[in-house]
Amino acid sequence: MTTPSWARTLVTLACRLLPAGQVRDRWREELLADLEVLAGRERAAYVVGVVVNAWALRSAVRGGQAGVAVARAARRPLGCRLNLRHSWHVVSTEDGHPYWECRDCHKTWVTVRPPGDWSPGF
Ligand SMILES: [Zn+2]
Incomplete structure (x- = not known):
């Protein structure tokens, strides 16, 4: 690019x-x-x-x-x-519980679904 x-x-x-x-x-x-x-x-x-x-x-x-x-x-x-856009990816706790974390600022999102995804479960 x-x-x-x-x-x-x-x-x-x-x-x-x-x-x-x-x-x-x-x-x-x-x-x-x-x-x-x-x-x-x-x-x-x-x-x-x-x-x-x-x-x-x-x-x-x-x-x-x-x-x-x-x-x-x-x-x-x-x-x-500005808390408008993050680069989310899935990481796991030591016991294997997944959560979302921003690659850039390390903000966490405690859910099993991606931010903005309100569809029923994975
Ligand atoms: Zn971020």
């Missing part, structure tokens, strides 16, 4: 707020790699999230290890932060 130049440009510009050097390069590469797997509205939402959270990411990076939680929060997709 080819990422449009506008998306790459906005992410690259947002990364300019980060300290120059390996940290900036690593973040830019990681954020651009995330873009490669997204399309359409998801891609646009991701770019908006990167731009909106650029200052928070800068603060987190400058704060070193103390800012790791802030950096993780800043990298959560916009859909998760």
Whole structure:
């Protein structure tokens, strides 16, 4: 999948707020790699999230290890932060009870059915 130049440009510009050097390069590469797997509205939402959270990411990076939680929060997709869209998958407790968890923000959904699926059981 080819990422449009506008998306790459906005992410690259947002990364300019980060300290120059390996940290900036690593973040830019990681954020651009995330873009490669997204399309359409998801891609646009991701770019908006990167731009909106650029200052928070800068603060987190400058704060070193103390800012790791802030950096993780800043990298959560916009859909998760707005609680509008999650990337659900099934995981199990140690005793084998299944539940749904978001791959991106680890929010849990305690049911055996996917969110939004109100059909009778599996
Ligand atoms: Zn989520």
